[in-house]
Amino acid sequence: MVISMKTDKSDILAMLRQSGEYVSGEQLCAQFGVSRTAVWKAINQLKEEGYLIEAVSRKGYRLLESPDVLSASEILSRLSTGWAGRTLHYLPVTGSTNTDAKRYAETGDPHGTTVVANMQTAGKGRRGKMWQSPEGSAIYMTIILKPDFPPDKASMLTLVMALSVADAVAEATGLRCGIKWPNDIVVNGKKICGILTELNTESDYIQYVVIGVGINVNNASPEEFPEVIRQMATSLRIESGMRLSRAEILERVLAHFEKNYDTFVETLDLSCLMDKYEKRLLNLNTEVKVLDPKGEYTGIARGINAAGELLVEKEDGRVVPVYAGEVSVRGLYGYAP
Numbered sequence: 281m282v283i284s285m286k287t288d289k290s291d292i293l294a295m296l297r298q299s300g301e302y303v304s305g306e307q308l309c310a311q312f313g314v315s316r317t318a319v320w321k322a323i324n325q326l327k328e329e330g331y332l333i334e335a336v337s338r339k340g341y342r343l344l345e346s347p348d349v350l351s352a353s354e355i356l357s358r359l360s361t362g363w364a365g366r367t368l369h370y371l372p373v374t375g376s377t378n379t380d381a382k383r384y385a386e387t388g389d390p391h392g393t394t395v396v397a398n399m400q401t402a403g404k405g406r407r408g409k410m411w412q413s414p415e416g417s418a419i420y421m422t423i424i425l426k427p428d429f430p431p432d433k434a435s436m437l438t439l440v441m442a443l444s445v446a447d448a449v450a451e452a453t454g455l456r457c458g459i460k461w462p463n464d465i466v467v468n469g470k471k472i473c474g475i476l477t478e479l480n481t482e483s484d485y486i487q488y489v490v491i492g493v494g495i496n497v498n499n500a501s502p503e504e505f506p507e508v509i510r511q512m513a514t515s516l517r518i519e520s521g522m523r524l525s526r527a528e529i530l531e532r533v534l535a536h537f538e539k540n541y542d543t544f545v546e547t548l549d550l551s552c553l554m555d556k557y558e559k560r561l562l563n564l565n566t567e568v569k570v571l572d573p574k575g576e577y578t579g580i581a582r583g584i585n586a587a588g589e590l591l592v593e594k595e596d597g598r599v600v601p602v603y604a605g606e607v608s609v610r611g612l613y614g615y616a617p
Contacts, residue, residue: 288314289322294357296333296343304340326353348498350398350419350526358531363392364423364538365531371395373415375402377422378478378492384424385480385488391426394534403494417504417515419495419526423537426488431481433548434489435604436588438463438477440540441491443553445473446560448532449495453520458562460609461581461590465495466562470514472496493533497526549586558583563609568592571606581607 291312296303308319323341327333330347346354352370359365367390374380377395379402384393399415425437442463449465449472450457458466465473473495480487499505499515516524543552550557558564563581570577570592579592582599589601 288312288318289325290353290356292319292322293326293331293343293353296341297346297357300343302336302339302342307340329353346525348416348523348525348527350396350530354527355396355530358527359534360531361392361534361538364534364541365392365394367393369393369395371397373397373399373401376400376492377420378476378490381422381424381490381492382478382480382488385426385490389424391424392538393424395422395424396420396530417496417498417500419493419497419530419533421530421533422490422492423534424488424490425541427486427545429486429545429548430484431479431486434477434479434486436544436550437489437491437541438475439550439557439584439588440544440553441475441477441493441537443557443560444537444540445475445493445495445533447536447556448529449473449516451536452529452532453516453522453524455516455519457560459557459560461561461563461584461607462588467514467516467519470519471509471512472514472516472519495526495529495533497524497529550584550588551586554584554586563590563607566609569608570602571608572602573605581609 292308295308295311305316305319309316323333329349329351331343332345334342334344350370352368355368355370369380369384371380374397377397377400381395384395397420400420403420439462442459442465445465446457446459449455455467460466463475464471473493476492478490496513496515498517500517502510505513540553544550546552561583564583566581567578568581570579577594579594582591582593584590585601589603590607591599592602593599
């Protein structure tokens with residue numbers, strides 16, 4: 281399902297949610313220029329999707345409870361962004377939202393288009409690894425960007441998204457949320473999110489960028505994760521003890537990303553976001569092991585530079601920038617040199 285603007289149903293849902301009180305049928309008809317029959321149909325459709333809506337004669341409708349769904353109506357009813365997510369593709373099941381996003385980008389979908397799925401059958405991780413994507417418990421989303429800057433700037437967008445996810449999760453849950461450079465989102469020493477950025481370029485021109493985000497939200501127990509990652513993975517529900525709204529978290533990710541992206545493009549570096557990023561950086565002033573193809577080494581991470589590189593102070597006192605590669609943080613994910 282693709283929606284490029286709010287539908288009557290998502291508009292009505294947004295108005296009910298924002299009011300918190302009874303909203304009359306007359307108000308809904310007047311606000312959206314629709315008939316009473318259209319309002320009645322939209323309310324019934326929302327009820328069928330699991331929304332608990334009370335209808336009282338001479339008072340109107342009141343939203344009592346929302347289910348944890350990632351429907352197009354639910355997402356669009358929450359959006360506060362200017363461009364991020366305003367064109368939305370919602371897919372109950374798909375192979376990979378990154379794959380879908382690339383196809384939509386190539387056929388003309390605009391900057392900010394977002395693909396969301398309730399389940400993936402071929403989710404992508406880094407270095408070609410599969411990303412476990414069970415139904416109904418996590419956020420699987422990809423945003424399309426069509427920037428007007430050189431390809432060598434695009435790698436920093438991964439850090440921009442990491443910061444946005446960390447800020448959104450902390451805001452929505454109250455959990456202390458950190459970043460393991462460059463883009464692992466960590467709560468209580470375990471990973472809750474993966475981010476995958478892919479580009480399509482021509483010489484010095486970016487055709488499009490897609491950034492995929494997978495967030496473990498309502499996985500109820502560690503046993504729901506594959507054994508190979510069980511010791512390093514967790515979910516927001518496990519850590520908070522609460523079942524959370526995936527749509528609310530997704531909307532906050534988009535809102536924070538839009539703001540941080542707009543800040544980034546002003547300078548085309550991370551100079552204006554470095555302080556915020558470093559406040560969440562778990563690597564900061566900790567012992568790290570850098571798995572460099574030329575030879576691994578240990579040192580102390582001293583933060584990032586404006587290009588998003590990790591600055592590592594080696595044993596001889598030299599500070600070297602790490603552009604890419606695996607960096608292990610002592611005490612995290614089982615690393616204890």
